[in-house]
Amino acid sequence: MPESRRNHLPQLPDADHFRSLEWIEKANAPVLAIGKDYGSGLKVPPHSHSRTQLWWARHGVVLVHTPGGRWMIPPGHALLIPAGTEHSAEMVSDVRMHSIYISADASPADRPLVLEITALVASLIDALVGAESEESSERREQLIMDLLLAEIPRLAERPLGLPFPQNQRLASLCRQFLKAPSATATIDQWADRMGISRRSFTRLFRQETGISFVTWRQQACIFGSLPRIADGEPIIAVALDAGYENVAAFTTMFRRMLGAPPSLYLRGQSG
CATH class of the missing domain: 2.60.120.810 (Jelly Rolls)
Structure with a gap:
């Protein structure tokens, strides 16, 4: 060539x-x-x-x-x-x-x-x-x-893109969340931390990111899990740390976003 x-x-x-x-x-x-x-x-x-x-x-x-x-x-x-x-x-x-x-x-x-x-x-x-x-x-x-x-x-x-808000207070919460993603985080918790109503928060979050808080939270949890799975950490540990009640719930979300379960996904793609 x-x-x-x-x-x-x-x-x-x-x-x-x-x-x-x-x-x-x-x-x-x-x-x-x-x-x-x-x-x-x-x-x-x-x-x-x-x-x-x-x-x-x-x-x-x-x-x-x-x-x-x-x-x-x-x-x-x-x-x-x-x-x-x-x-x-x-x-x-x-x-x-x-x-x-x-x-x-x-x-x-x-x-x-x-x-x-x-x-x-x-x-x-x-x-x-x-x-x-x-x-x-x-x-x-x-x-x-x-x-x-x-x-x-x-x-x-x-869906492996994670939009980030321009609003500084909201961006700060997003950065903190990425350090320790949790599937159990709620809209009310974030709204309280910003000192605004639930309705105002949901409107602001969608305006700033283009997606709902729930969708963003799900994507952020996958962001946090991929590097750990790539490092060979047990899936059950990754799932529980992300706030999922069991591996099955985590696997369902992972499969929906990436098209394959975590147990096979990275192994199959990198083999």
């Missing part, structure tokens, strides 16, 4: 991050593919691209921050980041990422989306990232890119 369309980056110090950004901005190819390894705990500083990015967690779990929310990328999923969106990232575990950069016109998304990667799209991305020794004709590369661009809009969205 021509060098202008593919770049293999080893695990690099954080200082080299902007070097790869410069390569992305200067390249002329319609689709760019990058494979990169990150160590657990590594933080990527805030930045943006003139292209839309499809950031796929080949292995590991990543937490991405944007001005408007938090986004979890577990194995087998990708975050579609619209062009011009400032974002930073934190590696929850050792991570192997495959990123695709495409023109903003080719992806009209106006907000970040967590998408489930199909076997077909995974194979197409792998083919573009490829190996340095791989021989590939420009015709084949073009066919792969065209099919990938056609498949991306067909990917299923998963």
